[in-house]
Amino acid sequence: MRVSDLSPGSVEPLLQGRLGRPYRFVDECVSTQRLLDGDEDEGATVATDLQTGGRGRLGRTWEAPPRRALLFSVLLRPTPPMPLWPELSLVAGDAVAVALGGETGLAAELGHPNDVLIGGRKVAGVLPEASVGRVVLGIGVNVNQTAGELPPETPKPATSLRAETGREWPRGPLLAAILFELEGRYDGWQSLHTNR
Numbered sequence: 001m002r003v004s005d006l007s008p009g010s011v012e013p014l015l016q017g018r019l020g021r022p023y024r025f026v027d028e029c030v031s032t033q034r035l036l037d038g039d040e041d042e043g044a045t046v047a048t049d050l051q052t053g054g055r056g057r058l059g060r061t062w063e064a065p066p067r068r069a070l071l072f073s074v075l076l077r078p079t080p081p082m083p084l085w086p087e088l089s090l091v092a093g094d095a096v097a098v099a100l101g102g103e104t105g106l107a108a109e110l111g112h113p114n115d116v117l118i119g120g121r122k123v124a125g126v127l128p129e130a131s132v133g134r135v136v137l138g139i140g141v142n143v144n145q146t147a148g149e150l151p152p153e154t155p156k157p158a159t160s161l162r163a164e165t166g167r168e169w170p171r172g173p174l175l176a177a178i179l180f181e182l183e184g185r186y187d188g189w190q191s192l193h194t195n196r
Contacts, residue, residue: 006070014176017073017183019043019074028052030068032073033129033138033163040075047175065149066173068160070141070171074179074189076186077134080193085130089114091189092126092137095181100141103177106164111156116141121159139178146169 006025015021024046029035030053035046049064064071078085090113097108097116100123108124111117116124128137141149142160150158161169 048091097179099177
């Protein structure tokens with residue numbers, strides 16, 4: 001498997017739960033957030049090698065060179081009341097931090113409200129977008145960017161897994177690990193709020 005490979009044939013055998021099914025991959029798009037429509041089942045996931053209009057919080061852009069970052073969106077259909085849905089940003093951020101720590105050994109942590117940090121530097125971000133009956137979580141992880149490929153002027157200094165470890169990381173296993181951690185935390189969050 002190539003380090004950059006996010007094809008269905010590489011990712012689907014790694015999936016351990018219902019999130020990530022169905023799975024789609026596109027070489028390039030404006031934003032993976034725009035590729036999940038209201039008719040798709042919960043768990044539907046789309047990933048890309050390049051976003052030409054990736055977004056972050058507060059209207060900021062999310063830029064990464066092709067095949068270096070992990071850029072994907074997953075569709076959720078939460079059952080708790082809509083006013084609680086903003087908590088999913090924290091749920092997803094925690095899942096990303098735990099998955100990255102488990103896969104790489106790095107001390108990744110949630111940076112409120114939607115960042116994942118390593119040593120105070122941003123390695124990942126989560127952007128939830130809600131509409132009637134659904135939430136699309138957009139997740140971006142700086143994986144194989146060199147220090148020179150990271151954006152120089154950001155509110156929080158940026159880093160990547162490669163910059164932190166000195167090696168490249170296969171993106172498929174990272175994606176599968178994040179989806180697995182997200183599923184467990186999402187189910188726990190739903191159970192907590194549904195049984196009240």
